[in-house]
Structures are given as structure tokens and as C-alpha cells.
Amino acid sequence: MAIPKEQLDSVKERVIQIVSQNGAKEEALLQILHDIQADDNSLSEAELLQVARALDIPLSRVYGVATFYSLYSVQPRGKFIIRICESAPCHIVGARAVISAFEEALGIKMGETTTDGKFTLEATSCLGVCGVAPAVMINDEVYGNLTPDKVVEVLAEYDADEA
Amino acid sequence: MDAVNLTIDGLSVEVPRGSTILDAASKLGIDIPTLCHHPDLAVKAVCRVCVVEVEGQRVLQPACAYPVAEGMQVKTNTARVREARKTVVELMLAHHPQDCLQCERNQNCELQSLAYRLGVREISFPYIERDLPIDELSPAMKRDPNKCINCRRCVSVCHDIQGVGALESVNRGFDTVVTAPFWRSIAEISCVTCGQCVLVCPVGAITERDDTEQVWAALANPQKHVIVQTAPAIRVSIGEELGLPVGTRVTKKLTAALRRLGFDRVFDTDFSADLTIWEEGNELLHRLSTGGTLPMLTSCSPGWIKYIEHYYPELLDHLSTCKSPQQMFGALAKTYYAEKAGLDPADIVMVSIMPCTAKKFEAGRPEMSDSGYADVDVVLTTRELGRMLREAGIDFSGLPEEEYDEPLGISTGAGAIFGASGGVMEAALRTVYELVTGKELENVNFEDVRGLEGIKSATVSLPIPEAAAAGDKATNNGVSELEVKVAVAHSLQHAKTLMEQIRAGKAEYQFIEVMCCPGGCIGGGGQPIPTNTEERTLRIKAIYEEDAGMPLRKSHDNPAVKTLYKEYLGKPLGEKSHQLLHTHYEPREKF
Numbered sequence: 001m002a003i004p005k006e007q008l009d010s011v012k013e014r015v016i017q018i019v020s021q022n023g024a025k026e027e028a029l030l031q032i033l034h035d036i037q038a039d040d041n042s043l044s045e046a047e048l049l050q051v052a053r054a055l056d057i058p059l060s061r062v063y064g065v066a067t068f069y070s071l072y073s074v075q076p077r078g079k080f081i082i083r084i085c086e087s088a089p090c091h092i093v094g095a096r097a098v099i100s101a102f103e104e105a106l107g108i109k110m111g112e113t114t115t116d117g118k119f120t121l122e123a124t125s126c127l128g129v130c131g132v133a134p135a136v137m138i139n140d141e142v143y144g145n146l147t148p149d150k151v152v153e154v155l156a157e158y159d160a161d162e163a
Numbered sequence: 164m165d166a167v168n169l170t171i172d173g174l175s176v177e178v179p180r181g182s183t184i185l186d187a188a189s190k191l192g193i194d195i196p197t198l199c200h201h202p203d204l205a206v207k208a209v210c211r212v213c214v215v216e217v218e219g220q221r222v223l224q225p226a227c228a229y230p231v232a233e234g235m236q237v238k239t240n241t242a243r244v245r246e247a248r249k250t251v252v253e254l255m256l257a258h259h260p261q262d263c264l265q266c267e268r269n270q271n272c273e274l275q276s277l278a279y280r281l282g283v284r285e286i287s288f289p290y291i292e293r294d295l296p297i298d299e300l301s302p303a304m305k306r307d308p309n310k311c312i313n314c315r316r317c318v319s320v321c322h323d324i325q326g327v328g329a330l331e332s333v334n335r336g337f338d339t340v341v342t343a344p345f346w347r348s349i350a351e352i353s354c355v356t357c358g359q360c361v362l363v364c365p366v367g368a369i370t371e372r373d374d375t376e377q378v379w380a381a382l383a384n385p386q387k388h389v390i391v392q393t394a395p396a397i398r399v400s401i402g403e404e405l406g407l408p409v410g411t412r413v414t415k416k417l418t419a420a421l422r423r424l425g426f427d428r429v430f431d432t433d434f435s436a437d438l439t440i441w442e443e444g445n446e447l448l449h450r451l452s453t454g455g456t457l458p459m460l461t462s463c464s465p466g467w468i469k470y471i472e473h474y475y476p477e478l479l480d481h482l483s484t485c486k487s488p489q490q491m492f493g494a495l496a497k498t499y500y501a502e503k504a505g506l507d508p509a510d511i512v513m514v515s516i517m518p519c520t521a522k523k524f525e526a527g528r529p530e531m532s533d534s535g536y537a538d539v540d541v542v543l544t545t546r547e548l549g550r551m552l553r554e555a556g557i558d559f560s561g562l563p564e565e566e567y568d569e570p571l572g573i574s575t576g577a578g579a580i581f582g583a584s585g586g587v588m589e590a591a592l593r594t595v596y597e598l599v600t601g602k603e604l605e606n607v608n609f610e611d612v613r614g615l616e617g618i619k620s621a622t623v624s625l626p627i628p629e630a631a632a633a634g635d636k637a638t639n640n641g642v643s644e645l646e647v648k649v650a651v652a653h654s655l656q657h658a659k660t661l662m663e664q665i666r667a668g669k670a671e672y673q674f675i676e677v678m679c680c681p682g683g684c685i686g687g688g689g690q691p692i693p694t695n696t697e698e699r700t701l702r703i704k705a706i707y708e709e710d711a712g713m714p715l716r717k718s719h720d721n722p723a724v725k726t727l728y729k730e731y732l733g734k735p736l737g738e739k740s741h742q743l744l745h746t747h748y749e750p751r752e753k754f
Binding site: 048049059061067 | 322327328329330331332333334335343344345347351352753754
């Protein structure tokens with residue numbers, strides 16, 4: 001077997017609960033995946049297999065959906081996902097410097113996760129807050145009018161939060 | 164019929180409503196190029212090779228998916244259309260490995276033909292190497308996703324026709340590619356190795372695992388006694404692989420060709436197909452009379468076996484315990500034949516020529532070594548044998564006609580029809596009828612179980628002789644007749660329908676034949692490319708002609724099988740049979 005049984009068992013109960021909350025139908029797959037991802041910002045192979053079994057659809061289909069949409073990740077990600085806007089308005093007013101500041105402060109490149117599993121840096125298209133460009137979202141929180149200095153301040157807010 | 168009139172390239176045509184521009188053009192003899200389109204699969208319209216101009220539409224439209232409308236004006240050959248098609252193909256080539264000369268599909272590649280046909284002489288885009296991992300772990304197939312052009316035909320056949328869904332289109336944009344979940348090898352997941360994906364792949368992204376080198380090496384080794392068995396379906400398809408018309412029967416040239424290659428003995432899987440009927444027919448009667456698990460399911464098709472192991476492990480008791488004809492043959496080759504020929508089984512190399520990629524998997528199953536050796540050493544598909552014959556420079560058409568070697572080359576028409584859906588059932592009925600009734604079966608043709616319908620069924624009444632009926636529990640309320648209800652399914656989506664009936668306790672049948680591939684083995688994953696409904700139909704016709712032309716058409720009349728029981732096995736379902744000819748199955752996880 002490709003996945004150890006303990007891994008499969010450890011996620012089974014939660015997956016089945018989420019699937020039944022959303023109605024065990026293939027049409028609910030997107031919401032099911034969102035809910036499953038809510039705990040650690042990623043979808044594991046064991047979780048997706050349990051989803052496939054609960055919905056009685058091929059794992060390949062679940063995996064295809066999970067890799068198609070950029071809000072899902074089948075790679076482990078940090079507790080906090082920093083999504084940096086790379087659309088034109090943010091770009092013009094200094095998004096590049098903001099990216100560098102995050103990369104420098106966290107010691108990772110875009111697309112990577114810190115070794116303590118706390119932060120992941122991702123690019124995003126427009127967040128719809130061009131009035132406060134350059135902007136980022138950290139999980140569900142929006143931060144605008146960023147400068148390299150402010151990046152350090154923003155990150156400081158997360159200091160107390162253990163990974 | 165609700166008809167629609169339209170004009171294509173200035174020519175008027177009338178087609179039924181619901182037709183596509185592609186259908187209408189084809190009626191006019193206009194051959195619009197296609198790539199993702201496949202006659203037996205759902206329309207996907209993802210490749211955009213078939214684009215045409217439709218008056219009133221701003222952008223080009225895909226002919227394969229665009230429905231016709233009254234008065235529609237279509238242009239299929241304008242500068243804009245030609246340019247667009249060429250660009251589409253160039254974009255594919257820009258990330259398709261440029262190793263056509265070494266590719267297995269060289270000269271039988273739809274992308275290659277298209278590039279030639281559309282006059283692509285240079286690629287306007289820089290080549291971007293994808294560097295994706297090649298999956299070579301499966302004993303049956305090899306996947307090179309770098310060659311994948313995202314046509315999704317394999318996805319369609321795997322999900323829709325086979326109901327397996329091992330492969331899927333993943334990621335998006337430039338990173339889109341067809342692969343297995345989490346980039347697992349197909350050897351790790353519940354892929355049944357049927358190889359239908361290989362048949363529909365327009366390029367060389369999925370191929371069989373090539374085992375020809377092993378056979379060349381064995382043939383060159385003077386210490387080895389190399390014997391070969393040919394599956395029923397090969398005699399109606401190897402000619403096609405070598406350029407003869409589809410459905411040409413070449414049984415006697417096939418034997419000659421194998422001797423030219425250097426095989427020491429040329430035997431026939433039809434022989435062990437007949438033997439299978441002796442065992443399986445008796446197993447059915449045994450189950451019927453002793454209250455055994457019913458319906459009994461046939462066990463000849465290794466893709467089907469792997470499917471039920473993964474998807475319906477709780478129904479494994481329904482499977483006949485008979486090994487497939489290939490494996491029965493191998494087990495006997497290294498015991499009975501070795502003894503008879505005075506050979507050390509360690510020196511025998513058993514090669515099978517099969518229409519099937521799953522047979523490669525089957526031969527490697529650890530339990531398939533009851534002779535004390537691997538019962539079958541190497542399995543070659545029809546395509547691989549074609550490759551060897553071409554390489555050896557054998558002029559197939561010019562070969563003399565030769566017979567199979569005795570005794571394991573002696574067979575009946577019942578063995579031959581194992582190659583088509585319904586054939587195992589028909590062969591079994593021919594024998595079971597005579598076993599039960601003690602009378603001669605006048606008409607051996609069971610037309611109800613033939614053909615390409617997904618699920619076929621029949622009820623066969625077997626009049627039971629008075630004396631036997633008196634004490635037989637299987638008679639219906641004292642009526643001296645045994646009614647056997649049978650069903651036949653081919654392609655796994657249809658097998659699934661029957662399995663769900665069995666699971667729900669609603670299957671009324673006593674005996675069910677399942678073949679994994681559409682049309683049965685004549686449509687197997689190891690057959691010549693293309694294998695579409697058209698080719699399948701012609702090969703099926705050839706298989707039944709082969710049967711009709713045989714002097715013996717019932718497995719229990721096979722004199723070599725009779726001798727085998729007399730000299731070696733004793734009786735059907737006897738101790739030796741159980742040891743060599745029967746097997747067990749393994750529940751597998753669905754993954």
C-alpha cells in the first residue's frame with residue numbers, strides 16, 4: 001500500500017465529518033477541500049484519498065481539482081500564508097521591494113515555507129485593494145500601504161504566535 | 164429525421180440536427196485535421212487543431228464540438244485557419260521532446276503526421292523541456308509524461324470506458340499534464356494495467372513495457388529451449404500490425420513466422436483455452452450442484468482480475484479459481500511438456516504472444532509459479548511481436564503456411580473464440596450443454612452472447628436425461644431441465660454494472676463472463692494502434708470465421724486435452740489440476 005494505514009486512519013474521522021457536513025456529493029468537492037485545508041493550509045495524500053473514498057470518485061479526480069486551483073496546495077505550507085499582490089498597481093508602487101523585504105526577513109524565497117513551518121510566501125493576483133497598494137494578505141488579514149520597514153512591523157505582530 | 168442544411172467551403176450539405184461541423188465536413192469528403200478527437204470517446208475540444216471559420220463568429224471554432232445550424236457558412240481552408248492550426252501544433256511541439264527517430268511511435272504518431280500534414284517546417288517558439296519523471300515501474304506499461312500533449316484521451320478511456328480513473332489532468336496552464344495522483348507510479352495505484360490508454364494515446368506518452376530484448380536473448384542462447392504460445396486474438400491482428408488489411412486471418416503464417424524467429428516449438432494458447440473450458444465448465448457444474456457461490460465469474464482476463472481485486476474484493480469468491488489460459492499453458496509447459504519432451508524445466512523459456520498489457524502483470528504475479536518456475540517467462544504484445552518480425556526482416560506475406568506443433572498446438576474453434584467478448588461463455592456453453600444433457604449440441608453458435616453490446620445475456624435450457632434428473636437437486640421443481648442464465652460484459656464500466664447487481668443480491672445469473680477490454684481480447688491493450696470500434700468489429704468477424712473453419716468446435720472434443728487428462732492430469736478439478744491449473748486471488752486496496 002502506498003500510504004501507511006496509520007496515516008489514513010488518523011485523518012479519516014475528520015474527513016468523513018467534513019464530507020457529511022457538506023453533503024457527500026461530488027458537487028461539494030470544492031467546499032470540502034477548503035474545509036479540510038483549513039487546519040494546516042494544505043491537503044495531504046491521505047486526506048485526498050479519504051475524500052475520494054467518501055465521495056466514491058477516483059483519487060485522480062480529487063487530485064486534479066486540488067492541483068488546478070491555486071488556493072489549494074498539495075504541498076505542506078506554513079501556518080500563515082503571505083500572499084503578495086503582483087498585479088500592476090502594486091507593482092508600480094513598490095511590490096518588488098515588499099517581496100524582497102519579506103524574503104529577507106524570513107530567509108526564504110517566493111513559493112517557499114520557513115523551516116519552522118510558520119510562514120509561506122506566495123504571489124497572488126489583484127486583492128482588490130489597489131487604493132492601499134502595495135498590499136498583501138496574511139491568511140485572511142489584509143495589509144496595505146506597505147514599505148520594507150512596515151514589513152518588519154507586520155511580521156512582528158506574528159512573533160508571539162507559535163508555529 | 165430533423166435535417167440541417169449548411170455550406171462548407173461553398174459546398175451544400177444536409178446532416179441530422181445535432182451533428183458537428185466535423186461530421187458534416189466528413190460527409191463532403193473534407194478531412195478536417197483532429198488530434199484530441201477520438202471516434203469512440205467523448206468530445207473534449209481541448210487541442211484546437213480542428214478549428215474552422217464560422218460566419219458570424221468572431222473567433223475560430225472547433226469543428227469536433229461545434230453543432231451545425233441551418234444556413235451556417237463554414238470555411239475550413241482559409242489562411243487564418245491554416246495559420247491557427249499550424250500555431251497550435253507548433254505550440255505542442257515547443258514542449259514535446261524532439262526525439263521522433265527513437266520514439267516507439269515513430270511513423271505511427273498522430274502529432275508527427277499532423278506536423279507533416281500541416282506543413283510545419285519550423286517551430287516559432289523556443290523549446291521548453293519539462294523534465295518530468297518517467298514511470299517505468301509497472302511490469303505492463305511505461306509512461307513518459309514529457310511526451311504528453313494533454314489531449315486527455317487516456318483520461319477519458321480510463322474514467323468513462325473502464326471506470327477506473329487512474330490518470331487525470333493535473334495542474335493548470337503550462338504545467339498541465341496527465342499523470343497519476345501525487346505522481347505515483349501506475350504500479351502503486353489501482354490501475355488495472357489494461358492498456359486502453361496505450362491504444363488511444365496519439366503519441367508515445369504511454370506505451371507497453373518493451374520486453375523484446377529478453378526474447379532476443381533467449382532465442383540466441385543455445386542452452387535454452389524457447390517455446391511460444393499465441394493467444395487466440397493474435398491470429399486476427401498480427402497481420403494488421405504488419406500492414407495487412409484489418410481482420411486478416413494469418414494463423415498459419417504466424418506459426419511460420421515464429422519458427423523463422425527461432426522458437427523451438429510453436430504452440431497455441433487455444434489449446435489451454437480448451438483446457439480452461441474443461442476445468443471451468445466442471446467448476447460451474449460443481450457450484451450449481453453443491454450450492455457453491457454463484458454467479459460464477461470467468462477469470463481469463465488479468466485486467467478484470469486486478470479490477471475486481473481492487474474494487475470488489477468482497478466478491479472474489481465469485482471468481483472461477485481457474486487460471487487464465489496463458490497461465491495454465493505455462494504451468495503445463497514446465498511440467499507435462501518438459502516431462503514428455505525429456506527437458507529440464509529450468510532450460511525452458513516460455514514466451515507468450517498476447518493482445519494484452521495486463522498479461523505482463525499476470526505472468527509476474529508471485530503465485531503464478533506452480534510448476535516450480537515462473538510459469539510464463541516473457542509476455543510480448545502483438546505490437547512487440549510485430550517489431551521483432553520487422554527487425555528480423557521476415558516477409559510475413561510471403562511465408563508458407565505452417566501448422567502449430569503438437570500436442571500443445573492442437574485446438575478447437577471454441578478455443579479460438581476466447582479472443583472475442585462472449586467467446587468464453589459460448590465455448591463453455593458448448594461443453595456444459597453436452598456434459599449435462601449427454602446429447603450432441605446441434606447448433607454450436609450462441610449468437611446472443613456475441614457482438615459489441617455492453618452487456619449481453621441469455622438463458623440456456625439444458626434438458627436433463629431422466630435417470631440423472633431423478634436425484635438431481637438442480638432441477639426446477641421436478642422439471643427435467645436445467646436453466647442457466649448467463650451474462651457477458653466487456654469493458655469494466657459494464658462489468659461494474661453487473662458487480663453492483665451482485666453486490667445488491669439482484670443478479671439473476673449463474674455464470675458471467677467478463678473481459679476487461681472493449682470487444683474482448685481482440686481489442687486488448689497490446690493490439691495494433693489504432694484499435695477503434697471499426698477495427699474491433701472486423702477482428703471479431705475474423706475470430707468467428709476462424710471458429711467456423713475449424714474441424715472441431717467444442718473444447719471437450721480436443722484430442723490433445725483428452726490425452727493430457729489421460730496421461731497426466733487425471734480428471735478435471737482433480738488434485739493435479741488444482742495444483743497446476745487453479746489459483747487464488749488477493750484483495751487489493753482501492754487507491
